[in-house]
Amino acid sequence: MDALKGIGFLLKHPRLWPLAMVPGLVASVLYVILGWIGWQRYGAGLEEGARVAAFLLYLVLFPFAFYLLSSSFLGLVFDPLSRETECLLGGEVPVCPLNFWQLFGDTCKRLLLNGAICLLAFALGAALGPIAGVLGAGLVSLLDYTSPAFLRRGTTLGPQARLLLKKPDAHTLTFAFAAGLLSLVPFVGLFLAPSLIVGGTLLARRRLQ
Secondary structure, rough: HHHHHHHHOOOHOOOHHHHHHHHHHHHHHHHHHHHHHHHHHHOOOOOOOHHHHHHHHHHHHHHHHHHHHHHHHHHOHHHHHHHHHHHHHOOOOOOOOEEEEEEEHHHHHHHHHHHHHHHHHHHHHHHHOHHHHHHHHHHHHHHOHHHHHOOOOOOOHHHHHHHHOOOHHHHHHHHHHHHHHHHHOOOOHHHHHHOOOOOOOHHHHHHOO
């Protein structure tokens, strides 16, 4: 399973650690700040009983919303980590042929798609429960954690999605499920994001061969 292989690969190669720690630390600080602001804005004024229920609900909803919206930028933020992973794997590492505006447009499309998935998962959550969240997070994880390797080859969101989803193999499905599930656990998703980027790079290289 590439999601777990990414964890092992990252632990095995200390030269990757600085590339993983700095973006991860920034994301963690942003996560805490936004979480605190959101709670102060919407939860602090509730009565005691309602506050406990709202806090438990907030622990579930905020990580999901934060992940789906911030993951649009994961490919750009963790591109150096993904690139160095490919260097360690051997072979020629391509240089991204896309210009700034093409990358910007791709990021905007990912943000819109993730927002739509977020709204759809919330809407279906009443009927499907947590299954909707896991499925939504799995799709987002698959597309965003593999994006650095695809973008370096000039493959933007549309062609990337067609390649991964047209005939998904066992590696693709297990990565999407595992990465989506882990990403919804508070703090765990942020902590493991670098490892999942590495795992997504392994998966992308396999699918592109």
